[in-house]
Amino acid sequence: MKKDEVPQHDAKAFQGRKKALYAQDEQGRLRIVPSSGWEAEEIVLDQAIAEFEAQAADALARARRGQASALEYHMYRQRMDVVLLAQSTGYFRWRVKRHLRPDLFARLPAAKLARYADALGLSVDEVRALPPGGP
Amino acid sequence: MNVSLPFEHRQSAHCESGVISALLRHAGVPMSEPMAFGISAGLTFAYIPLVKFGGMPMIAYRMPPKGVIRGLTKRLCIRMNFETFRDPKAGMAALDRHLAAGRPVGAQTSVFWLDYFPPDMRFHFNAHNLVVYGKRGDRYLISDPVIDTPVECDGAGLEKSRFTRGMLAPKGLLYYPEHIPTQLGFADAIRKAIHFNAGMMLHAPLPFVGIRGVRYMANKLRKLRAPARPSRNTAACSSATWCACRKRSAPAARASVSCMPRSCRRLRRS
Numbered sequence: 001m002k003k004d005e006v007p008q009h010d011a012k013a014f015q016g017r018k019k020a021l022y023a024q025d026e027q028g029r030l031r032i033v034p035s036s037g038w039e040a041e042e043i044v045l046d047q048a049i050a051e052f053e054a055q056a057a058d059a060l061a062r063a064r065r066g067q068a069s070a071l072e073y074h075m076y077r078q079r080m081d082v083v084l085l086a087q088s089t090g091y092f093r094w095r096v097k098r099h100l101r102p103d104l105f106a107r108l109p110a111a112k113l114a115r116y117a118d119a120l121g122l123s124v125d126e127v128r129a130l131p132p133g134g135p
Numbered sequence: 136m137n138v139s140l141p142f143e144h145r146q147s148a149h150c151e152s153g154v155i156s157a158l159l160r161h162a163g164v165p166m167s168e169p170m171a172f173g174i175s176a177g178l179t180f181a182y183i184p185l186v187k188f189g190g191m192p193m194i195a196y197r198m199p200p201k202g203v204i205r206g207l208t209k210r211l212c213i214r215m216n217f218e219t220f221r222d223p224k225a226g227m228a229a230l231d232r233h234l235a236a237g238r239p240v241g242a243q244t245s246v247f248w249l250d251y252f253p254p255d256m257r258f259h260f261n262a263h264n265l266v267v268y269g270k271r272g273d274r275y276l277i278s279d280p281v282i283d284t285p286v287e288c289d290g291a292g293l294e295k296s297r298f299t300r301g302m303l304a305p306k307g308l309l310y311y312p313e314h315i316p317t318q319l320g321f322a323d324a325i326r327k328a329i330h331f332n333a334g335m336m337l338h339a340p341l342p343f344v345g346i347r348g349v350r351y352m353a354n355k356l357r358k359l360r361a362p363a364r365p366s367r368n369t370a371a372c373s374s375a376t377w378c379a380c381r382k383r384s385a386p387a388a389r390a391s392v393s394c395m396p397r398s399c400r401r402l403r404r405s
Binding site for chain 1: 148169256300
């Protein structure tokens with residue numbers, strides 16, 4: 001890739017930062033050229049984030065109806081899934097899945113909640129609560 | 136504690152080769168990032184459908200994490216010190232001791248908990264590498280090779296990053312070159328690295344590594360149908376597009392190979 005062919009598509013996600021790419025300068029030597037983003041990458045990244053947001057919104061709606069636990073909402077909001085949450089807490093996957101049930105989640109002892117809170121980087125109260133608003 | 140060690144920050148395309156070349160430059164070894172990557176013979180290709188990241192098969196174009204550091208230091212006979220910790224507090228104390236001793240250290244971290252990363256770029260990817268070169272109050276001074284300027288991160292965030300669990304858990308890994316021979320055999324190391332690389336690409340005994348891996352994946356791509364649930368597919372593409380660091384876990388490759396912009400748009404419309 002030539003220096004002036006390096007994509008400069010001003011990716012929103014970079015927030016003004018640049019990424020280093022190697023490209024040829026006038027003398028044909030490979031040099032680091034700052035790139036402000038590449039459209040293809042940005043599309044994929046946007047879709048990835050949209051997917052997490054859709055899952056979180058879905059979980060939130062179900063949690064408000066009492067069909068899901070707040071834990072499920074926070075899990076997606078922190079860009080995790082059941083596998084990752086299981087790995088980060090050390091619980092088995094089936095156990096995490098069980099804890100996603102609202103009735104069982106409501107009965108979770110503080111120690112287990114603390115483990116989830118720690119893995120999600122939230123406080124215990126935050127893990128229990130849903131964001132304000134809604135019905 | 137207030138320490139700020141003199142450390143030259145230079146942005147690089149990939150975190151591991153960036154960190155190890157920066158640490159060696161700091162120790163007085165002339166080493167660019169491409170040279171570090173080359174001597175490590177870090178370049179490879181592997182398409183492993185059995186290993187999935189977020190539901191997508193793994194496409195690797197570099198050696199597994201630590202491969203660059205190990206390959207480079209092995210060929211140049213540099214002895215590295217690696218430390219991992221069970222207790223996060225002990226891990227942070229060890230980091231402070233290194234800084235107090237005037238030694239910048241490399242660290243393996245997750246990306247998600249580093250507050251200087253733009254929020255949209257934070258995913259749970261555990262094999263990121265950075266250099267800690269100082270501390271001001273509770274904030275650590277960090278030279279992150281994929282970020283264009285030196286940055287800072289608060290102690291709690293750095294601790295969480297260094298001690299996340301799950302796949303490729305960093306376990307608080309810290310490393311630095313412990314012994315560097317006075318005479319570095321560059322010529323020999325380069326020759327051996329090229330030889331190793333060529334061998335791996337051409338004659339790897341596995342059908343999904345090297346040039347056979349490229350062909351295997353190309354054939355799979357040709358047979359690819361639009362997935363029934365496009366959203367699932369994009370989620371997978373997701374997990375790691377942005378960071379050059381993720382070269383190994385393939386998401387970047389996914390971005391470039393499986394989700395060219397036009398096909399992505401088509402997926403979106405459908």
